[in-house]
Amino acid sequence: MATLSLFTPSFPPLTAMKPHAIAAPTHLASDEHRWLAVLRRSDTAARPDGSGDRFFYGVTTTGIVCRPSCPSRRPRRENTLFFDSVHQAEAAGFRTCQRCRPAGPPPEQEAAARVDRVRRYLEQHAEEGAVTLAVLATIAELSPFHLQRVFRAAMGVSPAEYARRLRAERFAEALQAGSVTEAVYAAGFQSPSQVYAKRAATGMTPGARKRLGEHQHIRYSIVDSPLDRMLVAATDLGVCLIAFDTSDDVLREELHSRFAAAELEEDNGRLADHAKTVLQHLSESPTAKRLPLHVRATAFQQRVWKALEAIPHGETRTYAQLAAEIGAPKAVRAVGSACGANPVAPVVPCHRVVGSNGSLTGYRWGKERKAKLLEMERAGKDA
Ligand SMILES: [Zn+2]
Incomplete structure (x- = not known):
C-alpha cells in the first residue's frame, strides 16, 4: 500500500524530553x-x-x-x-x-522515581488507549493532584499530554509502516473518526483524510456466502478486506470508508478466484489454497494475528489466554483492539476468541455471524 507521509509532529520528539532537576536555593544557613x-x-x-x-x-x-x-x-x-x-x-x-x-530517599529522587514509573507505564500501555489519571496516581502512590504537579515539574507536560504525544508518535510510525486503518488502531485510538477529531494533537490536516488510500488500485467482488453477502477486496498484492452484510450498498460503503482515496473497481472476473478461496476457508475445505493477504499491521498486531491463526479449527481461546500466549498477559484490551482491527476476518480467525466466561463477545460482523462460524467449524471437526 502507498507510503503515506501526512504526519508532521508539531512538538519535539519524546526521546528529546528528559526530566530536569529541580533547582535548589543555595543559602539556607540562618x-x-x-x-x-x-x-x-x-x-x-x-x-x-x-x-x-x-x-x-x-x-x-x-x-x-x-x-x-x-x-x-x-x-x-x-x-x-x-x-x-x-x-x-x-x-x-x-x-x-x-x-x-x-x-x-530525598524528595526529588523519590519524585523522579515516581515520574519514571508513570512514564514507563504510559510507554508500555500507549497502545491500549486512554489511561486514567486515577490509575497513574495508584502507580505513583500519589494523589492525582500531586502526580499532575510532580509529573509536569519533571517532564514539562501533564501525564495526559505525554500519553497523547506518545500515541501520536506511534501513530506516525505506524503510518510510515502501513495502511492508515491499521495505523489508527496501532496508535491506541478507538476508531478513525477519533483520530480526526484529535488532529490538533496528531498534526493531521483536515485534507489528510481525502488522501487515505491514494494511489491504490483496489478491485472488489460481492458474492453469496453462508454469512450473507460477502465482499472481497484486493490490491495487486493480495486481499485487503473481507466484509459481510445483507446489503451490497452497505458493503460498498464499508470499502469506500476504509479506502477513501483509492481507485475502486468492481471486478468479478479477476476476483472470482480469491472469493472462491475465502469460501473454501469458510467451509474448511482441505483443498483451500493459501490466500495472499495485503494487510499491513504493527508488530503487536502481527503477534496477535499469528496467535489467532494458531488456534485450531473448532476451538476457542479467551482474550486473556491470547494475551498470555503472546507474552503480554496484561495487554488484554490491546489484544481485543488488535482482533477488532483485523480486516480479513474470518481468514485471520478472530471469531475464535471469546469472553472469559465463554460468551460471544463483540465481532465486527455481528455476534450471529460469529456464532454461525463457530458452529460451522465445530460441525466440521465432528464430521
Ligand atoms: Zn513530616
Whole structure:
C-alpha cells in the first residue's frame, strides 16, 4: 500500500524530553531562612547534589522531626528546632514523621522515581488507549493532584499530554509502516473518526483524510456466502478486506470508508478466484489454497494475528489466554483492539476468541455471524 507521509509532529520528539532537576536555593544557613522554608513547605530546600534535605525541623511539642516540605500542620516558631541531619534530631530524642519520612530517599529522587514509573507505564500501555489519571496516581502512590504537579515539574507536560504525544508518535510510525486503518488502531485510538477529531494533537490536516488510500488500485467482488453477502477486496498484492452484510450498498460503503482515496473497481472476473478461496476457508475445505493477504499491521498486531491463526479449527481461546500466549498477559484490551482491527476476518480467525466466561463477545460482523462460524467449524471437526 502507498507510503503515506501526512504526519508532521508539531512538538519535539519524546526521546528529546528528559526530566530536569529541580533547582535548589543555595543559602539556607540562618534559622530565619530555614523558618521561611518551613512556612513555604519548600521542597527546594534540598541539597543541589540530591543527597538530601539541607535541614530538618523538630517540633518540641510533638517530639517529631520533619522535612521542610512536610504537608502536616506547621508548628509554631517557638516550638521549632532545626537540625542538619535526621540523625542529629534522633540523637536529641525526636521520632521521624510518618508523613514526610525524613529518613527516606530525598524528595526529588523519590519524585523522579515516581515520574519514571508513570512514564514507563504510559510507554508500555500507549497502545491500549486512554489511561486514567486515577490509575497513574495508584502507580505513583500519589494523589492525582500531586502526580499532575510532580509529573509536569519533571517532564514539562501533564501525564495526559505525554500519553497523547506518545500515541501520536506511534501513530506516525505506524503510518510510515502501513495502511492508515491499521495505523489508527496501532496508535491506541478507538476508531478513525477519533483520530480526526484529535488532529490538533496528531498534526493531521483536515485534507489528510481525502488522501487515505491514494494511489491504490483496489478491485472488489460481492458474492453469496453462508454469512450473507460477502465482499472481497484486493490490491495487486493480495486481499485487503473481507466484509459481510445483507446489503451490497452497505458493503460498498464499508470499502469506500476504509479506502477513501483509492481507485475502486468492481471486478468479478479477476476476483472470482480469491472469493472462491475465502469460501473454501469458510467451509474448511482441505483443498483451500493459501490466500495472499495485503494487510499491513504493527508488530503487536502481527503477534496477535499469528496467535489467532494458531488456534485450531473448532476451538476457542479467551482474550486473556491470547494475551498470555503472546507474552503480554496484561495487554488484554490491546489484544481485543488488535482482533477488532483485523480486516480479513474470518481468514485471520478472530471469531475464535471469546469472553472469559465463554460468551460471544463483540465481532465486527455481528455476534450471529460469529456464532454461525463457530458452529460451522465445530460441525466440521465432528464430521
Ligand atoms: Zn513530616
